[in-house]
Amino acid sequence: MAKKPSTTNSAEATITVVLPADFSISAHGHTLDANTLSGMSAKAVAYLVANGYKQSLTDAAAFTKEQKEGKSAAEVEALASSKRESRHTAILGGDVGAVVGSRATPIEKFMRDVAHERIRAIATAKGVKMPKGDVLKAAVEKIMARDNADIKAEAEARMSAAKAAAADAGDLLG
Numbered sequence: 001m002a003k004k005p006s007t008t009n010s011a012e013a014t015i016t017v018v019l020p021a022d023f024s025i026s027a028h029g030h031t032l033d034a035n036t037l038s039g040m041s042a043k044a045v046a047y048l049v050a051n052g053y054k055q056s057l058t059d060a061a062a063f064t065k066e067q068k069e070g071k072s073a074a075e076v077e078a079l080a081s082s083k084r085e086s087r088h089t090a091i092l093g094g095d096v097g098a099v100v101g102s103r104a105t106p107i108e109k110f111m112r113d114v115a116h117e118r119i120r121a122i123a124t125a126k127g128v129k130m131p132k133g134d135v136l137k138a139a140v141e142k143i144m145a146r147d148n149a150d151i152k153a154e155a156e157a158r159m160s161a162a163k164a165a166a167a168d169a170g171d172l173l174g
Helices: 034-038 042-060 073-093 106-126 133-146 148-169
Strands: 024-027 030-033
Touching: 030 034, 042 073, 106 133, 106 148, 133 148
Parallel strands: none
Antiparallel strands: 024 030
């Protein structure tokens, strides 16, 4: 027997949520903005909020192998529970998504990219996997300290090339 289609109670209580008018998020080639959200059903917006909340708590408790190493399953779960609680508190306090401290400047981002590429080349040459997590962070810091001037020069050249390419592109992207 076919299931009866579900119906939506139009008298269902709703609330109003305020977003910045310029809110926009893109993922996998799709964009969702404040204007689109304002025209969506309450169920669709509730789905997005619920999914985002669940994913945020899941992400808060994601650990690398190095972070789990030497810990029992109970210790890892206790740490995960603590991380989820911290994330929940941050969400309720409005602290998630807010930048704490300073963001990297464009040159710092380019320098980090160069450092990552050099680490990848070293790992390939040694026949080992690209490091992850804390090991990668430590390797980036070491190579940035050791080869700072060279990395900065390469990053500046790449940044200049990127600016030139953007200028050549004109209004290609809008």
